[in-house]
Amino acid sequence: MGHDDEERRPVPAELRGYLGEVVRRVRAVCGARLVSVVAVGSVALGDYRHGRSDVDVVVVVEPGLPAAALRRLAGELAHPGLPCPAAGLELVVHDAEFAGRPVGGPGFLLNLDTGPLLAERADLDGAGAAAFWFVIDRSIAHRAGITLWGAPARQVIAEPASADLFAALRAAVREHADGPGHRAEDRVLNGCRAVVFCRSGGWSAKRAAARETAAAEPRFRALLEAAVRGYERPRAAAGAALPDAEVRAFLAWAAERVAEAGE
Template sequence: MTRIPADPRSLPAELRPYLEELVRRTLAVCGPRVVSVVAVGSVALGDYRHGRSDTDVTVVVDPSLPAEALDDLAAALAHPSLPCPAAGLELVVYPADFAARPSGEAGYLMDLNTGPLLPGRVSFDPAGSPAFWYVIDRSVAHRSGRLLYGRPAREAVAEPARSSLLGALRASVREHTDGDGHLADNRVLNGCRSVVFCRTGRWSAKRRAAQEVAASEDRFRPLLEAALRSFDRPRRFAAVLPADDVRAFLSWVAERIEETAEADRAGRG
């Protein structure tokens, strides 16, 4: 088993001690039932912004892990018991048998949100959570996850089916169009990431995706450049973007997703 990344320098310097301690505490609670611990999100995609980004972690465990261990793990990792240097920690625990197969469901054993700028939350019931967050994160984990401990991400976490990923993108755009609880710049940049996925079939860092879309879509360039400038600031200084422009852009993103889904269906016909 790999207990730390083969090259710790591949992790942001601000997060290295924290992630090493997170792995140590996870092993202390869950012991040999830990299969893999993988960094996903902005760390995996090489776009972590200190003071702005969360740190996202996927944990895969043997299904025999006792339920009470999940309570203990949540307590051991909760901020400020384990002070989170990022804006927040979003950690999801999956049973190994679920994680190893393609799925469009949430499927987790535990979902923990904690940190200085993230509302605290712990859930043990995947039925109460929108599945799209988890489908996208598992795809990122499979393709780009940075191993912190255990089996390689490609072995431990299956790639969801493309139809499930496009469905997740639809749901993501609906969520960001509503806008509740999301910064405007993040809504726009997530939309850019969805467009780049539809065009290329790959996950891109948000800023890189916005730059690609801005280069090809003149009418949205002012909005995307404003979102990029805002994204470079700490969360508390995020800019207010024109609401009508954000909705128009996300409506355009939704159309691109539907075009991609229709092309896929035609290709199978």
């Protein structure tokens, strides 16, 4: 059920059974109110790395799904009751009215993080949430999402307005420039992805974005190549030892590129 691009990006073999069960449980809980289940993130962008990547999923439902159903859904999907084979599952539920509008903000009914390497959370209230993650995921869903069940992603998830999307990119780079809570390689690679989006107008996988940026900006090449090597290690391994001053200099440069593109 999807557009032609989806057919060219198969779900990784390591995730097929798991995602099939996720869809089955989402359908069982949401029933007739379920509109679509969409894979985003590294799965949609063709760079899922087993042992390193999360599984990112967006669920769209008709308005009015009760909070009790959302809490039940979180329980049905929680690891280890449903063992997650990836580093973790990050699943967001939006209602169709919100998802279909080109708006910013988190706008979720449920924000679920679960899995062997994620801190557990199941939020039903977006107050205080970092909106940029959700805006970026909706853009990726609209442009490249793999529909696992239901209506095609492009039909039910709108591209956020340009001003909201560039605001999200600026916030993402600021978040990674600050550093706490993020591995050094993730800080760098997310900066690369933002820069490449501003240059090309499209989403790239993190490693591809780093290689493209390194080719265009030789002064950062050693840092970006080291970040890619760190990203290619399992998440359970120690993070890459990248010089913090170089990481911050690169992200300051990336912030300037994003600001210029959004003017």
